[in-house]
Amino acid sequence: KGRFLNLKEILGLGISSLGVSFITNFISMYVTVSQVPLIYDMGDKGTLHATIMYLMASVLALIITPIYGRMIQRTHTKFGRYKPYIIILAPIVAVLGVLALWSPQSLDITQRTIYVYMICTPTLLVWNLWFNTFNMFPGVFTPNQQERADIWSPIGLIMGFAPTIMNAVKGLVVGWVGDIWAARIYGILCGVLGVACIIALLGVKERVFITPEEEKKEKVSTI
Numbered sequence: 001k002g003r004f005l006n007l008k009e010i011l012g013l014g015i016s017s018l019g020v021s022f023i024t025n026f027i028s029m030y031v032t033v034s035q036v037p038l039i040y041d042m043g044d045k046g047t048l049h050a051t052i053m054y055l056m057a058s059v060l061a062l063i064i065t066p067i068y069g070r071m072i073q074r075t076h077t078k079f080g081r082y083k084p085y086i087i088i089l090a091p092i093v094a095v096l097g098v099l100a101l102w103s104p105q106s107l108d109i110t111q112r113t114i115y116v117y118m119i120c121t122p123t124l125l126v127w128n129l130w131f132n133t134f135n136m137f138p139g140v141f142t143p144n145q146q147e148r149a150d151i152w153s154p155i156g157l158i159m160g161f162a163p164t165i166m167n168a169v170k171g172l173v174v175g176w177v178g179d180i181w182a183a184r185i186y187g188i189l190c191g192v193l194g195v196a197c198i199i200a201l202l203g204v205k206e207r208v209f210i211t212p213e214e215e216k217k218e219k220v221s222t223i
Contacts, residue, residue: 004142012203017155019197020134021162026190027097027127030183031120039103040112049113057124068129080206082137089130090198094191096123101187140206166190
């Protein structure tokens with residue numbers, strides 16, 4: 001009594017959470033200040049460039065997040081308010097992540113550094129917006145706080161399976177094709193599995209209750 005989600009929705013949440021974890025895992029593992037200079041072989045100034053790239057992504061996020069949040073709040077579709085962004089952005093984040101790991105070896109250091117700024121910066125920016133949107137999703141699939149806690153706690157354990165599974169796969173791939181191709185294959189596998197799993201989120205209903213203020217079309221500015 002007082003609960004809203006059925007078993008199918010809970011299963012959909014678990015599967016989609018696993019998909020988010022697949023994508024998040026390979027990006028957070030490789031697209032970092034310490035890993036990017038190694039993957040791209042950027043030389044002595046690699047760490048400096050990676051740090052600047054990371055700061056650029058953070059500053060852009062500060063600017064874009066309020067605008068993005070306003071877009072979400074004004075979104076009304078038959079699929080809900082949050083799901084369209086989570087599902088549509090998933091393949092975009094996955095593709096950007098794979099491109100960030102591709103590290104073209106035929107380019108010189110200057111060209112590889114430019115590639116890092118052009119690919120890794122938007123990867124981190126879009127990934128953070130997307131992942132934060134998924135983290136806000138528990139607030140709309142049930143208004144029951146206890147139900148939310150009961151469901152989200154075991155889902156946290158489910159999300160931990162993705163790194164465990166893929167790290168085992170990564171060890172096998174590294175021994176087979178080497179570090180660079182291992183990162184590429186690892187990213188592709190995580191991206192494909194992640195996007196496939198996230199589709200399960202379509203089976204979870206959003207329960208957004210419109211307040212009297214929203215019914216009156218209260219206008220809230222981006223600021």
